[in-house]
Amino acid sequence: xxxxxxxxxxxxxxxxxxxTLMCHxxxxxxxxxxxxxxxxxxxxLIYYSAAADITDKGEVPDGYVVSRSxxxxxxxxxxxxxxxxxxxxxxxxxxxxxxxxxxxTQYFGPGxxxxxx
Amino acid sequence: GESVGLHLPTLSVQEGDNSIINCAYSNSxxxxxxxxxxxxxxxxQFIIDIRSNMDKRQGQRVTVLLNKTVKHLSLQxxxxxxxxxxxYFCAENIADSWGKLQFGAGTQVVVTP
Numbered sequence: 001x002x003x004x005x006x007x008x009x010x011x012x013x014x015x016x017x018x019x020t021l022m023c024h025x026x027x028x029x030x031x032x033x034x035x036x037x038x039x040x041x042x043x044x045l046i047y048y049s050a051a052a053d054i055t056d057k058g059e060v061p062d063g064y065v066v067s068r069s070x071x072x073x074x075x076x077x078x079x080x081x082x083x084x085x086x087x088x089x090x091x092x093x094x095x096x097x098x099x100x101x102x103x104x105t106q107y108f109g110p111g112x113x114x115x116x117x
Numbered sequence: 118g119e120s121v122g123l124h125l126p127t128l129s130v131q132e133g134d135n136s137i138i139n140c141a142y143s144n145s146x147x148x149x150x151x152x153x154x155x156x157x158x159x160x161x162q163f164i165i166d167i168r169s170n171m172d173k174r175q176g177q178r179v180t181v182l183l184n185k186t187v188k189h190l191s192l193q194x195x196x197x198x199x200x201x202x203x204x205y206f207c208a209e210n211i212a213d214s215w216g217k218l219q220f221g222a223g224t225q226v227v228v229t230p
Contacts, residue, residue, distance in 0.1 A: 033217075043161070043206070043220040058217070090160050104149050104210045106218055108160035 003027070006091050006109040014117050019078045021112045023091030031096040032074040033106060034058075034066065036087040043090070049074055050096065081116045088113050127225045130201075136194040138224050140207035143188060149210035151218065152181060152192045156203045164192070164205075194226075202228045 004025040013019050023032065034046040035058075045058030047066040055066050063085060065077045074093075078085055092106040130136045142150075148169040153161035167174045167181045167190075174181050180193040190207050204225050208218040 042222045045217065048217060092160075104218070105151055105163055105166055106208075107163060108153075110160050111158075 004091060004093055004107055004109040006089075006112050008112060009110065010113050012115045012117065013081050015082060016080050019081050019114065021076045021078075021089055021091075021114070023074045023076070023109060025072055025074075025091075025093040025107075027093065027095070027107075028071060029093035029095050029107075030071070031094040031106075032068065033092040033094075034064070034074070034076045035090045035092065036060065036085075037090060037111075038087050046076065046089075078114075081114075083116050086114060086116045126222070127227065129227045129229060130197045132197060132199060132228055132230050134197055136192075136197045136201065136226060138192045138194075138205050138207075138226065140190040140192075140221055141188060142190060142207075142209050144209065144211050144219075145185075145188065146212050147209040147219075148212040150181070150183060150190050151208045151210075152179075152190075153206040153208060153220075154201075154203045155206065155223070161206060197226075197228050199228050199230070202226055 007022045030051050033048045035043045037043050044060050046060055046064050047058055049055045049068045052068050052071050055068055065079055068074050089112045091109040094106045151166040152164040154164050155161045165176045165179050165181050167183050172183055178195045182191045194201055204223040206223045207221045210218050
């Protein structure tokens with residue numbers, strides 16, 4: 001049971017380049033989320049998705065693009081990376097069915113540390 | 118501002134003692150709360166959760182208490198161990214918020230021998 005995985009774990013890129021961070025979950029969870037974590041800001045929601053082909057903006061969506069063609073994958077793309085996007089990125093998923101106490105619990109991946117030079 | 122916050126940014130605890138981590142929330146529509154633990158270099162890990170229709174829930178060495186009157190959440194860790202050193206986040210789910218959670222800033226727990 002792989003759970004939720006992210007790739008790459010570490011990435012260094014240059015300003016202006018396009019970067020895609022991958023997220024894959026094996027639980028068939030409906031909901032998936034992308035967060036960034038920076039010192040002094042905690043976890044901030046970038047984008048989320050309630051199901052395949054349904055996505056919506058979170059708190060800090062500017063400069064990011066997401067897609068969800070399959071339930072298990074939720075890639076995050078930085079179309080033109082900037083230094084301010086240097087951060088640790090976490091993907092999470094949740095059941096969201098309301099069928100149990102834990103259906104709203106989000107389970108997190110190990111994170112991707114992105115450095116933009 | 119954030120509706121979920123923590124009273125103490127850093128908590129130093131002696132090994133074997135009990136730890137109490139506090140969290141205040143401001144949204145009375147929140148119906149579900151979660152505590153996460155995040156060790157250095159890792160993603161947040163689920164510890165325990167509680168619904169708003171409960172006051173207390175116990176897990177293995179952890180207890181979450183919810184006081185809706187004063188909008189306060191706490192996490193108690195019994196017999197704190199070195200492996201409990203981490204950042205602890207509380208998170209709240211606001212009813213009808215489409216599965217989104219709102220996270221607090223986190224409390225660093227340092228366990229000393």
